[in-house]
Amino acid sequence: MNKNAQRKARARRKIQAYYIVGGIVSLACILLLLHPDYAYLHVNGPLNTGHDDVACDDCHKPERGNLRQQLRANVQYLLGRRAKSLAVGYRAVNNYDCLHCHHRPNDRHPVSRFFAPRFREAREQVPAQYCVGCHLEHTGRRVTASMTYCKACHEKIVVKNDPITISHRQLARDGNWESCLACHDYHGNHKMEVRRDFDTRISRRELQAYFAGERDSPYSAQKFYKARDGS
Numbered sequence: 001m002n003k004n005a006q007r008k009a010r011a012r013r014k015i016q017a018y019y020i021v022g023g024i025v026s027l028a029c030i031l032l033l034l035h036p037d038y039a040y041l042h043v044n045g046p047l048n049t050g051h052d053d054v055a056c057d058d059c060h061k062p063e064r065g066n067l068r069q070q071l072r073a074n075v076q077y078l079l080g081r082r083a084k085s086l087a088v089g090y091r092a093v094n095n096y097d098c099l100h101c102h103h104r105p106n107d108r109h110p111v112s113r114f115f116a117p118r119f120r121e122a123r124e125q126v127p128a129q130y131c132v133g134c135h136l137e138h139t140g141r142r143v144t145a146s147m148t149y150c151k152a153c154h155e156k157i158v159v160k161n162d163p164i165t166i167s168h169r170q171l172a173r174d175g176n177w178e179s180c181l182a183c184h185d186y187h188g189n190h191k192m193e194v195r196r197d198f199d200t201r202i203s204r205r206e207l208q209a210y211f212a213g214e215r216d217s218p219y220s221a222q223k224f225y226k227a228r229d230g231s
Helices: 003-034 036-041 067-078 095-102 111-115 117-125 168-173 177-183 204-211
Strands: none
Touching: 095 111, 111 117, 168 177, 177 204
């Protein structure tokens, strides 16, 4: 073998060695990140208020099939041979995962309601058909939606024999949409009496702190139903 061929062979072996070392290091890093003790290195952000004791696998469930099957299914989906794609690794968190702990028979605004055709335009403003539409996880907050989201459905509100000191219709005309949550608990799970004197409403600052997870509920400390244990 001449010197030129020897140099090429050495270069190929060196490149192969780099690939092998790189593969080993990459595999070691992946295995390290998958270890529960190092989960903090790759989480998307802080858990939302009230989820401090929730484990990752309480919400994040493995996709069905192994890695090869998942990749194959997605190739078939891209080729039009399969109706739905599959997630790789873990499937996306959905309403069923949230409702496993948070389902309540007294919910005034269940997410299932907002899949109805009459809410099509409202869904374009607020994706209320999904739990994460208002409670996006890994933000460190309790509620991630704007305090004005009631407008999406109630812009033309009219209440017969309106009991409050300033009518709902007038508040809507004035664009005072933050005031809705100052008197009404969206999901209706807090034991409380709805305020009729507008001047006694919950303050904007209190609501902002509640949404941000910086304080307990300004509605009431008592609830009709408590969240289930995720296990």
